[in-house]
Amino acid sequence: MARRIPGSRPPGTDGGSSGFLRRAARLVGRETWPPLDRLAALAGPVARLLARDRRTGMAWARKVLAVVETLGEDHARQCTDLLAQAVERDPEEALRLAETLPDHLACVAPADRRRLLRWVGWALDTQPRSVSTLVEHLPALLPVLEDGALRSFLDRGLASPERAAAFLRLESEASREAMASLRPGVALEEVTRILSLYATAHCGQEVRIRAAPPEPIGPGRRGAPRAFADGHDIHLPARMDTFGDGRDFRAYRVATALAAGMIEFGTFDLILDDLPGVWPARREGEVEHERLFRGLGVRSLARDLFGILEEARVEARIEAAYPGLARDLAGHRADLPDDRPPLTALAPVDQAVEILARRAWHLPRRSEEDRELDPGARAVLAVLLPRLERVRRPEADVADSARALVEVWPAVSGLLARSDEPVAGREPGLDPLPGGAQIRSDLRDARAWALDERALALVAALRAVGTRLGLGEARAQVASSDWAETDAWLAAHEAPAGPLAEARDEPSLSPVLREGVDPGHPLSGAGFLYPEWDHTVSDRLPDRVRVREYALARGSSAFADEVLDRRRPLVAALRRQFEALRPDDVRRVRGLAHGDELDMDRVVEDRTVRRAGGSPSERLYARRERADRSVAVAFLLDLSSSTNEVVTGTGQRIVDVEKEALVLIAEAVDALGDAFAIWGFSGYGREQVAFYVAKSFDEPWGPAARERIGAIGWRMENRDGAAIRHASRRLLERPARTRLLVLLSDGKPLDCGCERYADAYAQEDTRMALLEARQAGLHPFCITVDPHSREYLPRMYGASSYTVIERVESLPARLPAIYRRLTV
Amino acid sequence: MRVVTPPVEDFLVREPPFYLPVSGEVDLFAQAAASGLPVLLKGPTGTGKTRFVTHMAWKLGRPLVTVACHEDLTASDLVGRFLILGDETVWCDGPLTAAVRHGAIVYLDEMVEARKDTLVVIHPLTDDRRMLPVEKLGTVLHAAPGFQVVVSYNPGYQSAVKDLKPSTRQRFVSLDFAFPPPELERRVIAAEAEVDEALADALVRIAGKVRNLVDRGLEEGVSTRLVVYAARLVRAGATPRVACAAAFTRTLTDDPDLRRSIEEIVADFL
Numbered sequence A: 001m002a003r004r005i006p007g008s009r010p011p012g013t014d015g016g017s018s019g020f021l022r023r024a025a026r027l028v029g030r031e032t033w034p035p036l037d038r039l040a041a042l043a044g045p046v047a048r049l050l051a052r053d054r055r056t057g058m059a060w061a062r063k064v065l066a067v068v069e070t071l072g073e074d075h076a077r078q079c080t081d082l083l084a085q086a087v088e089r090d091p092e093e094a095l096r097l098a099e100t101l102p103d104h105l106a107c108v109a110p111a112d113r114r115r116l117l118r119w120v121g122w123a124l125d126t127q128p129r130s131v132s133t134l135v136e137h138l139p140a141l142l143p144v145l146e147d148g149a150l151r152s153f154l155d156r157g158l159a160s161p162e163r164a165a166a167f168l169r170l171e172s173e174a175s176r177e178a179m180a181s182l183r184p185g186v187a188l189e190e191v192t193r194i195l196s197l198y199a200t201a202h203c204g205q206e207v208r209i210r211a212a213p214p215e216p217i218g219p220g221r222r223g224a225p226r227a228f229a230d231g232h233d234i235h236l237p238a239r240m241d242t243f244g245d246g247r248d249f250r251a252y253r254v255a256t257a258l259a260a261g262m263i264e265f266g267t268f269d270l271i272l273d274d275l276p277g278v279w280p281a282r283r284e285g286e287v288e289h290e291r292l293f294r295g296l297g298v299r300s301l302a303r304d305l306f307g308i309l310e311e312a313r314v315e316a317r318i319e320a321a322y323p324g325l326a327r328d329l330a331g332h333r334a335d336l337p338d339d340r341p342p343l344t345a346l347a348p349v350d351q352a353v354e355i356l357a358r359r360a361w362h363l364p365r366r367s368e369e370d371r372e373l374d375p376g377a378r379a380v381l382a383v384l385l386p387r388l389e390r391v392r393r394p395e396a397d398v399a400d401s402a403r404a405l406v407e408v409w410p411a412v413s414g415l416l417a418r419s420d421e422p423v424a425g426r427e428p429g430l431d432p433l434p435g436g437a438q439i440r441s442d443l444r445d446a447r448a449w450a451l452d453e454r455a456l457a458l459v460a461a462l463r464a465v466g467t468r469l470g471l472g473e474a475r476a477q478v479a480s481s482d483w484a485e486t487d488a489w490l491a492a493h494e495a496p497a498g499p500l501a502e503a504r505d506e507p508s509l510s511p512v513l514r515e516g517v518d519p520g521h522p523l524s525g526a527g528f529l530y531p532e533w534d535h536t537v538s539d540r541l542p543d544r545v546r547v548r549e550y551a552l553a554r555g556s557s558a559f560a561d562e563v564l565d566r567r568r569p570l571v572a573a574l575r576r577q578f579e580a581l582r583p584d585d586v587r588r589v590r591g592l593a594h595g596d597e598l599d600m601d602r603v604v605e606d607r608t609v610r611r612a613g614g615s616p617s618e619r620l621y622a623r624r625e626r627a628d629r630s631v632a633v634a635f636l637l638d639l640s641s642s643t644n645e646v647v648t649g650t651g652q653r654i655v656d657v658e659k660e661a662l663v664l665i666a667e668a669v670d671a672l673g674d675a676f677a678i679w680g681f682s683g684y685g686r687e688q689v690a691f692y693v694a695k696s697f698d699e700p701w702g703p704a705a706r707e708r709i710g711a712i713g714w715r716m717e718n719r720d721g722a723a724i725r726h727a728s729r730r731l732l733e734r735p736a737r738t739r740l741l742v743l744l745s746d747g748k749p750l751d752c753g754c755e756r757y758a759d760a761y762a763q764e765d766t767r768m769a770l771l772e773a774r775q776a777g778l779h780p781f782c783i784t785v786d787p788h789s790r791e792y793l794p795r796m797y798g799a800s801s802y803t804v805i806e807r808v809e810s811l812p813a814r815l816p817a818i819y820r821r822l823t824v
Numbered sequence B: 001m002r003v004v005t006p007p008v009e010d011f012l013v014r015e016p017p018f019y020l021p022v023s024g025e026v027d028l029f030a031q032a033a034a035s036g037l038p039v040l041l042k043g044p045t046g047t048g049k050t051r052f053v054t055h056m057a058w059k060l061g062r063p064l065v066t067v068a069c070h071e072d073l074t075a076s077d078l079v080g081r082f083l084i085l086g087d088e089t090v091w092c093d094g095p096l097t098a099a100v101r102h103g104a105i106v107y108l109d110e111m112v113e114a115r116k117d118t119l120v121v122i123h124p125l126t127d128d129r130r131m132l133p134v135e136k137l138g139t140v141l142h143a144a145p146g147f148q149v150v151v152s153y154n155p156g157y158q159s160a161v162k163d164l165k166p167s168t169r170q171r172f173v174s175l176d177f178a179f180p181p182p183e184l185e186r187r188v189i190a191a192e193a194e195v196d197e198a199l200a201d202a203l204v205r206i207a208g209k210v211r212n213l214v215d216r217g218l219e220e221g222v223s224t225r226l227v228v229y230a231a232r233l234v235r236a237g238a239t240p241r242v243a244c245a246a247a248f249t250r251t252l253t254d255d256p257d258l259r260r261s262i263e264e265i266v267a268d269f270l
């Protein structure tokens, strides 16, 4: 397209306004002439704008050409008109609008542009002072709210121009509520936990729900809401609003169930070497079925066929096992429009895939199938469809799907070779039916990959010695024992070089660990040396770690005050409840010479003895006495850097939630009268394990302790074993009948300083430290907020002395209940 | 002085209680009984411990004396006490003494609930002395043949102050109770609630799924007892969904998300 017409003067342009345009262009510094023919119609309006408000007019004249080029003349003119209205109402807003409107307009889908401009017009009439703020947010709002809902939303949000920005950015509480109530459909956030519990219950292993990457929307593809299964987590669209009613939740549920079914019924348990044939060597980070596709050649085609067969197989298993779910699945499918592409639009091989998919998804037979189906495709289907029936049998497993794929492959690839399309051009694969589940191992996170790598290694190692183990079982095995990491660790692990004593003279402490420590308080000198348990040699390594104890400095009580204030009703209730626990410990002391009441048993006994001529007793009284509850509890807080993570949904950091919980439990235990201490630990390497005292046993729960809780913050690593050993020592110094050590943690023990303290070594050491504590007569109890803790906790903390807090934010309310149960 | 002992008839199990053996526990218990060894039944609530003991008492033809332990249980409550009847002073045997005389099985349910100083009275009965000193009577009773101490213990209750002392624990041979495998549990449900196998199967499989949520918000899984309850509700006319909501969902948790996910699991099966 010719953009410049040098020297020519297009017909029909009136000299006046193009003269103006030239002047305007010079004024705004453009070097080239605008294509006057395309601007002619705009010249008048722009000129009028300039005349009315010089600044806005100039800003707009600078842009208008680009607007015409990118958005078209219609939109450019509408914008110009809107600006003309804007300068009448509020010149400052008009200027801002001139600067930003085109960019925002360009952001929205072409179909929504006119709508956006209409809303700008509406705002100019009703909320002229907020117009530029609104324009900024309209691109995000338009796709999610239809006009009626948007109107209600804006009515609420723009009422006060000061608060409009926060409202539109969805930062205010009110705006979130408004959005949630107006927007049709269900947001994933609202149902994540329900769905993850649901999938976890089905699969018998922890399954996380994550937001899927947005689906590419392009020709032939719709933004189809469905699940992706990677064998570990389930990925779902961030929002489900296909129906705008209760069926949206059903859509989530069905998609989750299909993806969970892939885990439950072993889609990811394929071991390729069990299939006949020669397959390429495994690449690092490659799932078995991808290796199969690579071996077959045309990966996208193989992937589509395998995906259809596997989904059909899993669906058949689900239908047999879960009749209720089968009904929902059928209902869900029936409610979706059949917008599959017509066969005429497809190459022969894709016709075959399409028909296979339609049969797999139980879509009705179309009349065109008889007319349009390519004979080659028909022949391939004669091979494909019986395989579909076969994988639907109840005894079929993933290997049967893979075998079916291998068997049909010659026919399918033969058809592909006949078509005109270049072989590699068969991308991006099958357009999926909404609501289904698709295998997408590429979405796995590092943790899932690592787990699978280890499971495959375990399977291979066992096969080498003639033992067969399924991949699913292998996965469960390695998830709980970390054996391969242990191997790797062992390989990398060297005996400590040189005498340890040398390093010890130097109390070098990382500044991070020193933060917030009370300088006036004497440091614990050379510290305390503790052994560590090395499970690889089943022995203690003596004097292996050094723990130093620090008193935290008094800071401000703002944190505790804020908690006590915000949680006032809860604090009052807790204090009441825990005070009420005290009388439980009143005990009846019998056999006293004086007392408040007669002990009937003894009176009767005495009378018998008297009758029998024996000597009477004087000890006939009983008294109610307040028993010494004699419980001492220490709370030991893991202060590793991971506690700095923000808890999703609350904006609070884990460590702050834990501190809040400590403030509350301190109130409760104080009301109960038990002796308690609050400690924290972190460190870096075995020479610097830091043990922080926020409240010692001897000090009352008062301002000083509250201020020190405020001073608790996250630090570096967590070497749990050493901290537990030191805490045990301190707790054992405390005389009490029941001594409880409550460990609050957010994950596995890990210390990457100098030698690695991780995986099996760290877990076994922690386990041993806890065992030692138990043997010494303490009651260790662990509370963890790590969702993956199920993999290692049962072994590390023993069968009955830990609890997993599902939602971190519920810790403050839960901790007192746990404490009660532990000590009553 | 008169000594009152409750008659042995009071403790006989007359109707054969239904019990489905899970993994050799019947034989092991019989062997322990034949050798006079005390038995510790460990396991979560509702896994058939009480039912098992009743069944074994019937099977072995022994009287069964059951004591539910609690905080205020005293040694006198177990051994016995003097009572004054009119002008007469009478000694009344406590359940433990009665069991010793009758050669019964004495079942101390939830033993950890009793105070440790109360429990020491069973120590001489649980080693090879097999005797009970009754201080107030100034006598020592030797346990009649067949006498056996059986205690139950739920390790899930994680109270630090209520752990079993090793010296107590070490006096028993132990049997673990857990939820039976699905196949057996289904037969238990079908028999206990007199429902058809298909319903029993669905309920057992729902329970199995819900048990996967233990430690993820649920403190304890659905017990066999609760599955029996649900089945009985259905038999009495409730719809399965309502029965599950009443017996499982609402009983197990107050957490709305957990409730919802359990409801969805239930819906999958019905």
Ligand SMILES: Nc1ncnc2c1ncn2[C@@H]1O[C@H](COP(=O)(O)OP(=O)(O)OP(=O)(O)O)[C@@H](O)[C@H]1O
Binding pocket: B018, B019, B020, B021, B022, B043, B044, B045, B046, B047, B048, B049, B050, B051, B052, B154, B177, B180, B188, B192, B224, B225, B228
């Ligand atoms: N193996 C079994 N055979 C027959 N019934 C069983 C079996 N296991 C469980 N039950 C059923 O479970 C119910 C609960 O069992 P029971 O009362 O014996 O539990 P428990 O282990 O004693 O529980 P708790 O610890 O709460 O006392 C029984 O009434 C019975 O219906």
Ligand SMILES: [Mg+2]
Binding pocket: B049, B050, B051, B109
């Ligand atoms: Mg019982």
